[in-house]
Amino acid sequence: MRLHEYQAKEVFAEAGLPTPDAELAESTDEVLAAADSIGYPAAVKAQVHVGGRGKAGGIELAESDDEAREAADSILGMDLKGYTVDRVLVEAAVDFVDELYVGVTMDRGEGKPVAMVSSQGGVNIEEVAEESPEAIAREHVDPAFGMHPYQARRAVYDAGVESDVASDVAGVLSTLYDLWVDSDADDTEVNPVMVTSDREVVCADAVMNVDDDALFRHPDLAEMEDAAAEDDLEAKANEYGFDYVRLEGNVGIIGNGAGLVMTTLDLVDYYGGEPANFLDIGGGAKAERVANALDMVFADENVDSVVFNIFGGITRGDEVAQGINDAIAQFDELPKPIVVRLAGTNAEEGMDILNADALGVEETLEGAVQKAVEHAGAAGGDGGEGR
Amino acid sequence: MRLHEYQAKEVFAEAGLPTPDAELAESTDEVLAAADSIGYPAAVKAQVHVGGRGKAGGIELAESDDEAREAADSILGMDLKGYTVDRVLVEAAVDFVDELYVGVTMDRGEGKPVAMVSSQGGVNIEEVAEESPEAIAREHVDPAFGMHPYQARRAVYDAGVESDVASDVAGVLSTLYDLWVDSDADDTEVNPVMVTSDREVVCADAVMNVDDDALFRHPDLAEMEDAAAEDDLEAKANEYGFDYVRLEGNVGIIGNGAGLVMTTLDLVDYYGGEPANFLDIGGGAKAERVANALDMVFADENVDSVVFNIFGGITRGDEVAQGINDAIAQFDELPKPIVVRLAGTNAEEGMDILNADALGVEETLEGAVQKAVEHAGAAGGDGGEGR
Amino acid sequence: MSVLVDDDTRVVVQGITGGEGEFHAGQMIEYGTNVVAGAVPGKGGEEVHGVPVYDTVSRAAEAENADASVVLVPPAFAADALFEALDSPVDLVVAITEGIPTQDMARVYKRLGETDTHLIGPNCPGVITPGEAKLGILPGNIFSSGNVGLISRSGTLTYQVVDNLTDRGLGQTTAIGIGGDPIIGTDFVEALSLFEDDPATDAIVMCGEIGGTDEEAAAEYIDANMDTPVAGFIAGRTAPPGKRMGHAGAIVSGSGAGTAESKIDALDEAGVLVGDTPEEVADNVEELL
């Protein structure tokens, strides 16, 4: 779960990190009121999960009420890389002379946390990592011991942070590491950490991704989840407990098991279609879960056809089939064509009882995908480029 | 620093361990008032740092006001293995059916914490360890990871704790381990953990020794230090910052470095004397520190002579000599004879300037000890047994 | 011949009294697996499917001479169960549990490195040597005995590929589901080396997916060290960067590492025959044998 900047900043500030004065606003009036209480110059920052907000016009600096109104009007409601901006953070602008990057993440290859510092902050850190990896100082942390103070210092000195702020920046890194552990985060990151002309250190941005699998032990963070979701479908997926990712195409995909669902997406593409989503309903296939999955896929207005691919494994195919039949019984007519393929344990029995009047039924994964792509093309989808 | 039972119980209760209702009392009236508010039966327990309090008459059970008064009168002011009882803990008596031992300490040989559980609690656990070591289940803990829950469970099951209280006892052990870490303890221990007839688990005693070297980061525990000191001399030693141990003999000993001071004690014994104390003044030997050391040793009325043995090392012998001279200048006449021996860097220069009119001066450690033993014998000490 | 498990493997099931644990222990026993004990705190002395339950894994392992453990406990308690298994000790731990917090696994991984135990998973379907033993939740009926080793990060994709293989009479020595999490015990390289040393394995299928660089490392290893031919498959070619596709491991960072393209290229260069569809993977195995 990715927190919004304003949520992460609340968490960071509570942990003692220096963040600028800020208020959340959802209307131009609220922006003006916030700027008034914070003082000018103030930054107006779109609260959406996209990189490069600044370049895309999602951050503006206001020196006066007029400018603040202008910024609010232009940012609130704007479309930022596909997301509508509903909320902005109004924040005291920091007069900085230097921008640093400080972050903690999991290095999955090493199986260890890694703490990072760069004196090239304020830009896309992934580009820095690509183009001049030596500009990022890295400290791998032994997760049993946690980060030693010397490691924070070493990262900071190795990154070439100037001596007079080294200790403060090391402090930011230590706190970010503690937050990372205490919150079961995937990442905690500040980019940029700004150094002001009077050598103060300020966390001007805040990124925090929390491990979804660990939310059960962080009820305070879990509460932020709804507000953090970017759109209705994602919120719905959270509610249903599905792994769901919305994509650009028109072939809806439902399956069990991440690897097999990804493979189904790949086959849709391979046979010239475009996947509309990734949806893994996980183990079992009770009628309710099947119904929820269909609800999700149909809720995406881009979807023109659906492929439903289940490899039974321990789950019995006849039970899955029954679940599908029950789930589609609610419709007089299916809104979009569905092609089903069942395999594995009791698959044949399942195929036999499937409601073949309402559903397309295919023997093989390849066949099912081809049929769904066909339906989608017929419905007006552009068919995409085949491989 | 060893906490008193009542102090340790406060710490344990705050950490969520189940301890009986209890109040501290310093007079018979306070005992009666406490027993009244807690209810009978109540235990009246002497608060001194000696093992086997119960057998020695330091714990009595009272069923009524009369019995409580009797217990208070007999215990308050009593001499328990050399310590005068000033305070008692009045505590709700637990109706138990089983007594367990649960504790955490450092296994210095392994360099690791060890958690221990025994179903033979309520007795001297060191005897159990000696006579039936298999009756104590031990779990070594990796200090980087901390104690895993499975380790607490395993210790409890391996100790043969009954299944219906196993989880509660494992909980006590986990909390004791956390306390051990959070308080930088040398030991945290409950003996006995009582199991009541309705299968409740109660911590009926509480032992906590805190690492003196770590007190600097535990101001709350450090505050308990004065109350924990057993006598005036120990309190004085804390105040001066000396490593000091009071012993039974009449030859006072001052030196620098634990190993050398222990050796000096051993030599006193070897030459037929009896050491009155261990006192390590540590590095350096400023006049004030020397004066404090003399003050401590003279404050022990058993002392009949003093041996002052310094191996200069980095410290210069002439500076030490000057410190000694300055320190004894406050006396018109020394209350007890002092024999000084200086060795190491600039020792000769030091010996030359020592105030030989007031002090005995010896060239060798062996000579200095022999002379001090002689003085002590002349003063009426019994000379002890030579080896 | 086989790797990791066979009919001599003596198995403890951690969590055997839970719903999942009881069901899959039954399935394992039915398949012929030598399940010798269960381990559940507080349930010592009970029996499940005729198998004795102990309070601790150590006691189970000692009393029943077990050398492997299957972990079927809920995610909140799984890391502790893994530490317990590693400390019991057994030679092989198979962690089925899905959804273990990543930081818990980082700590387990550190401990794992201090032991000689093999850990398979977590978030994996398990390990099966067809006809001998299955440790995990794989559907035994789709497997058949043969000379193909299989390694996969995904559960149901494994079944799909095995189905295609078995359909054509291509049986398996052992199939290992190494799991889809960011931090797993046995990785492709370790699993590949086990099969390389197994004389009964004549070809290997490895099913990878986007995220991480484990497949790239495997390609390097294959190129440098392996004689046994390998057929490959990579799921997630169409996944957009920055999105998590179900498996926590399947997230492509924006910088180009961990993409399907990078993995397929690396495998290609190492001489691995990479298929575009599960069917094609089976074609390739036939070609390699």
Add this chain to the structure above:
Amino acid sequence: MSVLVDDDTRVVVQGITGGEGEFHAGQMIEYGTNVVAGAVPGKGGEEVHGVPVYDTVSRAAEAENADASVVLVPPAFAADALFEALDSPVDLVVAITEGIPTQDMARVYKRLGETDTHLIGPNCPGVITPGEAKLGILPGNIFSSGNVGLISRSGTLTYQVVDNLTDRGLGQTTAIGIGGDPIIGTDFVEALSLFEDDPATDAIVMCGEIGGTDEEAAAEYIDANMDTPVAGFIAGRTAPPGKRMGHAGAIVSGSGAGTAESKIDALDEAGVLVGDTPEEVADNVEELL
């Protein structure tokens, strides 16, 4: 010949800008020790006694090719300094600091076991190879070069014994103060094995004290593995049980383990000549040579 340090040893002093650090770095340099760098966070670029100071030990070690570190930082920061030294990495770390919390040391000890570094101390006077190098706070002037190896848990007791040896012309190959804390790096057994392998050491003095069972372990090791003769001394014969005698390590548990008697008996049985007084120790060394 010598053990651990000689005139090639290149030394970093951690804490060189502090009072103790600056003083003892000066003393070490004066003795002829090859002090090549200091390490103090925030003091990078400064110089002390003409020696360059770096912000981190890694940088100091890399820039100056150092292979040993002497830790002279206050107890509250000492564990971190030790972790840093172990990670820099250097081959030898000498921890002088007294009063490091025991639990800090337990964590350091765990890390130490994951490295190949020798740690001497903490709470020790250091290591000296007379005439070549001294790493620590030992008074160089009382030592003389020769063929006796010395190992001691105590500082000033070491000086006393060395004084007695030097008085009689019995010089030392190397003297190691292993420290008086409950948890130390190099123990008697490890130090004895270093001297056993040193052809220049013809006899060894080991000064133990009450507390722990390190001397008992040493006795066993001597009996089983050593040809070089050993003279012993044990301080604390008169210490009562349960009291800490200055050294945190010097506490006798109520159960009889760690007493002077137990240690002396064990050493006697291993053929070690145990003296009653420092003078007698010197007598014994003369006898053994």
